[in-house]
Amino acid sequence: MTQSFTNEPSSYWLDGPQIPEFAPLNESIRTDIVIVGGGIVGITAAYLLRNSGRLVTVLEGGRLLHGTTGYTTAKLTAQHGLIYDELISTFSEQQAGDYYEANRKAMDWVKQLVDELGIDCGLETRPAYLYSESTKGEEQLEKEYEAYQKLGIPGATLTTETDLPFPIRKALRLDDQLQFHPVYLLATLVKEATDAGVKFYENSRAKTVHMPSQVELVDGHKVDAQQVLVTSHFPFNDFEGLYFSRMRPERSYAMTLRGNVQEDLGMYINVESPTRSIRSVLDASGERLLQIGGEGHVSGRHEESTRNNYAKLRDFAAEHFGTTEVTHHWSAQDLAPLDHLPYIGQMVTGMPNVFVATGFSKWGMSNGIAAAHILHDLALDRSNPYEELFSPTRSKLKPKDVGSFIKDNAGVAKELIKGKLTGAEASLDELGLDEGKIVRVDGQKLAAYKDEQGAVTFVKPACTHMGCDVAFNQAERSWDCPCHGSRFSYRGDVLEGPATEPLEQVQPKQS
Ligand SMILES: Cc1cc2nc3c(=O)[nH]c(=O)nc-3n(C[C@H](O)[C@H](O)[C@H](O)COP(=O)(O)OP(=O)(O)OC[C@H]3O[C@@H](n4cnc5c(N)ncnc54)[C@H](O)[C@@H]3O)c2cc1C
Ligand code: FES
Incomplete structure (x- = not known):
């Protein structure tokens, strides 16, 4: 259905999939591992832990998948803006390479899972492009390409050729990346986890964590556990470790539009401001839609009506793709840590049983899957090759x-x-x-x-x-x-x- 911007926003990703529903927790309980938050991280972690021999409980404050994961743009790629040159200079070549590897492995895991379980989640292989329309942007892309070469990232080329219907100065293309429908994938994982005995509770909002690992809900019920995984996007217990002072919440807008959209359109994002994120989406009826995202700002700090942000995206689509028929429009926010690396691992020194995953800087699809794997290992007291890289207690600020x-x-x-x-x-x-x-x-x-x-x-x-x-x-x-x-x-x-x-x-x- 076509919408105008006075209508309630509604996410393309939540229009269609049947997400299993669960009752709220209405008593205090004991479990082995409690996961707080049912987005891509919490659900994937629950799925991975389903056969661990531990009792796993997921508390979701609202509806599963109605957090940022349900309002994403769902590019599953290891090309995360201008990240690798930055990571090499802040951290090291080794650590920047580990970041790539953790994300690439997450993508490969999704591919294999979709294959094994036969999940129909619109998974498609596409090249990802970072593009520039300015000389400064061109220089940034050249530096980023050098970083790709130093790290041996395969499938990268600097090019002036794209399938965009407008001229660009330069683009950094990375082959063999993915786009998908995250809610279809994750709704399947909820069913699989439930069948294996994982307990989900919705409308069950956590308020605080008591030492060493008891979660208290807003309504006073308590969950005693051996481990707590905080996957609530913004950690609900953010005073532990002062997370509120270490991440900036950034809000962005997105929409899908009907039109004559190229079947094999790549996935694009520019390096300039305002951001323009472009990909296509294959709708359940077989129609290919255009998805445009961008117009970000720090959450709560906007000058004019936020409805104008949608209008600017629609104008961009009209100017460049000749399409104005908006089927869905939505917005969401993600958290950007100061040093550009997510925080994944033990939440704070002194709380050895509480683990967190947050700060994905709008790249939480592959990072979120990687995070779930790390949390799985830490909850089972196993080591993970990437735990040091993402450790929330690192201090590497430039x-x-x-x-x-x-x-x-x-x-x-x-x-x-x-x-x-x-x-x-x-x-x-x-x-x-x-x-x-x-x-x-x-x-x-x-x-x-x-x-x-x-x-x-x-x-x-x-x-x-x-x-x-x-x-x-x-x-x-x-x-x-x-x-x-x-x-x-x-x-x-x-x-x-x-x-x-x-x-x-x-x-x-x-x-
Ligand atoms: C506009 C936009 C576009 C994006 N596009 C991309 C993209 O193309 N590719 C990419 O890789 N990444 C993208 N991202 C980033 C990605 O979508 C997020 O990083 C990711 O979805 C975060 O997942 P999550 O599981 O951490 O959080 P969420 O999906 O927000 O899940 C957290 C859950 O915890 C629940 N919760 C919160 N507080 C409590 C509490 N106190 N008690 C219980 N439950 C609680 C919430 O209700 C929510 O369901 C985008 C982000 C935005 C904003
Ligand atoms: S004062 Fe921190 S979110 Fe409002």
């Missing part, structure tokens, strides 16, 4: 990364202070239909959303994570926090962490 750490956290402090200052609020009269604003009503500062019928819902604007004031995200009708990316519905329910508690609904005092 001066430039320290600079961005200070800048990011100064930005958070600024947001925190800004929220405490008065005067920036609108009056209730300025609030239009289907709009949200921070308003002052009878001396009280409130976050107000007026629906299309004129009914206003008020919530307290201070984010329940650390108190920054939330900002309205028009396209999603949500309140998004500019500090660490927590998101709340206009009624205040938690949509995304690190916050685990809702914004309180209030009725303004009458003067």
